[in-house]
Every structure is written in structure tokens, then in C-alpha cells.
Amino acid sequence: MSGASFRIGVLISGSGSNLQALIDGVKSGFIPAEIALVISNKADAYGLTRAREAGIETRVVDHKTFEGRSPFEHELIRALDDAGVELVCLAGFMRVLTPLFVRHYLGRLINIHPSLLPAFAGLHVQQRAIDAGVRFSGCTVHFVEEEVDAGPIIAQAVVPVLPSDRAEDLAKRILTQEHRLYPWAVKLFVEGRTQVKERVVHIQPAQWGAEQALIGPTPD
Numbered sequence: 414m415s416g417a418s419f420r421i422g423v424l425i426s427g428s429g430s431n432l433q434a435l436i437d438g439v440k441s442g443f444i445p446a447e448i449a450l451v452i453s454n455k456a457d458a459y460g461l462t463r464a465r466e467a468g469i470e471t472r473v474v475d476h477k478t479f480e481g482r483s484p485f486e487h488e489l490i491r492a493l494d495d496a497g498v499e500l501v502c503l504a505g506f507m508r509v510l511t512p513l514f515v516r517h518y519l520g521r522l523i524n525i526h527p528s529l530l531p532a533f534a535g536l537h538v539q540q541r542a543i544d545a546g547v548r549f550s551g552c553t554v555h556f557v558e559e560e561v562d563a564g565p566i567i568a569q570a571v572v573p574v575l576p577s578d579r580a581e582d583l584a585k586r587i588l589t590q591e592h593r594l595y596p597w598a599v600k601l602f603v604e605g606r607t608q609v610k611e612r613v614v615h616i617q618p619a620q621w622g623a624e625q626a627l628i629g630p631t632p633d
């Protein structure tokens with residue numbers, strides 16, 4: 414993973430399948446950067462194995478060993494800054510970050526969330542989407558602000574919610590798209606193509622076509 418100069422830090426808590434998508438994106442050259450450090454707040458997170466197998470430096474910073482959020486976040490900041498990280502990616506990191514952390518990395522801290530924000534922030538989002546009867550859900554990559562699961566949206570992917578869906582079916586369908594979306598959004602940031610104006614992210618160059626649309630259920 415040497416040679417690239419832009420350094421990314423990734424925070425995880427679990428399986429790390431999104432981390433894997435970023436690792437693969439870097440490896441293939443799609444993301445012109447290197448992952449300098451992966452931190453987990455859980456020692457048994459499988460994502461740590463993924464990182465080690467890719468030769469990436471890992472750290473466990475267990476929130477339970479700190480007296481409160483602030484010393485925990487100071488330690489995260491110290492580790493990320495020591496690693497010279499320019500972008501911090503939250504990838505299934507299941508701790509709420511306080512303004513201390515968020516302000517330190519404002520504008521270079523991004524998150525992936527399994528809903529079409531601003532709908533369904535928070536937890537159990539797939540079940541909540543099913544219960545609300547929405548026809549579409551998806552995932553969002555956004556800049557992190559002080560409010561949880563809020564902040565300027567970089568990119569979204571949409572999937573259908575099928576009548577037969579259980580929460581785990583929908584989660585799986587969304588996760589497949591997360592693995593496409595996150596590397597793409599990170600690439601845009603690394604290439605300096607994201608610009609936030611009045612809370613809206615502008616992407617250069619814009620790739621939207623006026624004819625693009627989604628219809629659901631699929632017309633006969």
C-alpha cells in the first residue's frame with residue numbers, strides 16, 4: 414500500500430465489509446490513496462483481520478477502558494493524527510462521536526449509513542423502513558456533523574423494498590450497494606471533487622442526466 418500520498422483512516426466496530434470494499438478500491442487503484450490505519454473499538458471485530466491481511470496497521474481503542482467519551486476520542490484523534498490521516502471514514506463504527514471529535518475532523522470525516530438520509534437516521538433502520546411501507550430504501554455517504562446521521566450528502570444508492578422483505582433481506586440488499594457506493598464517494602473526496610456550499614455537496618464534474626429516473630414497482 415505504499416506509493417500513494419493521500420492517507421485515509423478507517424474506524425470500524427464489526428464485520429468490516431465496507432472496509433473491505435475500500436481496501437479493494439485502493440488495491441485496484443480506483444481510490445488514489447492508501448489506508449494508513451484501521452481502528453476498532455472492539456477487539457474481536459472481524460474487520461481487524463481484514464485489515465491485517467491487507468497489511469494495514471491496526472489499533473484497538475476500546476471505549477470501555479476509558480472514563481467517558483472525551484478521553485476515548487482524544488485517544489482516537491492522537492492515533493489518527495500520528496498516522497498522518499487526511500480523511501477519516503466511519504465504516505460501521507457504532508459509537509456516537511461528540512463535537513470534540515467531529516470538530517477536529519470537520520470536512521474530512523465521512524460516514525456510510527444504511528438508509529436514504531435524512532430518512533431513518535439512527536438504529537434498526539431497515540425494520541423501520543419496512544414498517545413505514547416505503548417502496549425504496551438505500552444507503553448514504555455523508556459528511557459527519559455534530560447531529561447523528563446528518564450532514565451534507567456526498568452520494569446515495571437506492572434499492573427497492575420488496576413486500577416479502579424481512580429486515581435482514583433488506584440489509585443485505587443495501588449492503589451490496591454500500592460496497593459500490595463507499596469506494597466511489599471516497600474516490601470523489603480524495604480527488605478533491607467534493608465541494609460543500611450551504612450544506613449541499615457539489616461534485617465536479619456533475620454526471621447527472623435529466624433522463625435518469627427510478628420507477629417502482631417496475632411497470633408491466
Ligand code: GAR
Nearest residue numbers: 427428429430431504505525526527
Ligand atoms: C453497514 O450497513 C453500515 O452502513 C452500518 O453498519 C453496517 C456495517 O457493516 N452503519 C451504521 O448503521 C452507522 N449508523 P460492515 O461492518 O460490514 O461494513
